[in-house]
Amino acid sequence: MSQAAVAQLFKALGDPVRLQMVQRLSNGAALCLGELSKDLGISRQGARKQIQTLVSARVVQLHPRGREVKVQLDAAALAQGRAFIASLEAQWEQRLQALKQFTEQ
Amino acid sequence: MSQAAVAQLFKALGDPVRLQMVQRLSNGAALCLGELSKDLGISRQGARKQIQTLVSARVVQLHPRGREVKVQLDAAALAQGRAFIASLEAQWEQRLQALKQFTEQ
DNA sequence: AAAATATGCAACCATATGGTTGCGAATTTC
DNA sequence: GAAATTCGCAACCATATGGTTGCATATTTT
Numbered sequence: 589m590s591q592a593a594v595a596q597l598f599k600a601l602g603d604p605v606r607l608q609m610v611q612r613l614s615n616g617a618a619l620c621l622g623e624l625s626k627d628l629g630i631s632r633q634g635a636r637k638q639i640q641t642l643v644s645a646r647v648v649q650l651h652p653r654g655r656e657v658k659v660q661l662d663a664a665a666l667a668q669g670r671a672f673i674a675s676l677e678a679q680w681e682q683r684l685q686a687l688k689q690f691t692e693q
Numbered sequence: 694m695s696q697a698a699v700a701q702l703f704k705a706l707g708d709p710v711r712l713q714m715v716q717r718l719s720n721g722a723a724l725c726l727g728e729l730s731k732d733l734g735i736s737r738q739g740a741r742k743q744i745q746t747l748v749s750a751r752v753v754q755l756h757p758r759g760r761e762v763k764v765q766l767d768a769a770a771l772a773q774g775r776a777f778i779a780s781l782e783a784q785w786e787q788r789l790q791a792l793k794q795f796t797e798q
Numbered sequence: 799a800a801a802a803t804a805t806g807c808a809a810c811c812a813t814a815t816g817g818t819t820g821c822g823a824a825t826t827t828c
Numbered sequence: 829g830a831a832a833t834t835c836g837c838a839a840c841c842a843t844a845t846g847g848t849t850g851c852a853t854a855t856t857t858t
Contacts, residue, residue, distance in 0.1 A: 683719070
């Protein structure tokens with residue numbers, strides 16, 4: 589994944605409302621737009637815009653089902669985010685190791 | 694960590710310039726403000742504001758050293774971000790398992 | 799067919815964000 | 829002590845963002 593794509597992913601997760609949505613989707617059953625928009629303290633249309641942000645960042649996918657639209661979490665996005673952080677941590681560890689060896693010399 | 698803190702962490706990582714800074718810090722040696730601000734396509738003061746965002750999200754710490762200020766990555770922040778995503782993935786997996794069992798019945 | 803439900807579209811608004819420039823101050827270096 | 833380096837502060841600007849309201853549309857349900 590490109591730097592820009594990773595940044596967009598983290599940006600999408602970097603909002604309390606969107607983060608709660610993602611948490612709900614990972615927790616429970618499949619939700620439609622209306623259900624996912626409840627109890628967030630904002631209007632349905634406000635929530636809809638946040639969901640669109642998640643769609644654009646590929647954190648979530650939409651599946652129209654008759655009158656309603658199901659929202660599905662894309663676990664691959666989460667995996668990519670976690671992998672990116674892990675790679676940063678690996679480089680950091682490597683650097684610490686090199687520094688330690690230098691000190692011991 | 695609170696939801697808000699996690700959101701702030703991801704928000705801090707959710708920008709190309711800041712993400713590149715974090716990558717530089719995990720990669721190489723310790724950098725001062727000026728060095729970290731180079732080759733980003735923006736001014737020193739522009740970069741300084743982005744660094745402040747990283748400080749506020751506790752991704753990075755500042756250590757004044759005479760005339761210059763060293764910027765240090767806080768690996769704990771990365772770990773917390775990774776842990777949060779991992780917990781989401783765990784819940785997701787658990788849900789998939791439950792669904793699978795239901796289908797097999 | 800009428801009513802209820804779930805959603806979409808668009809305009810609008812206040813504030814946050816990412817960036818700039820100009821200038822001053824502290825610390826090294828020569 | 830003068831010059832160069834590194835940084836801080838503040839004002840300013842354009843655009844993005846997070847939210848609202850009003851209204852239209854498609855699908856179920858009764």
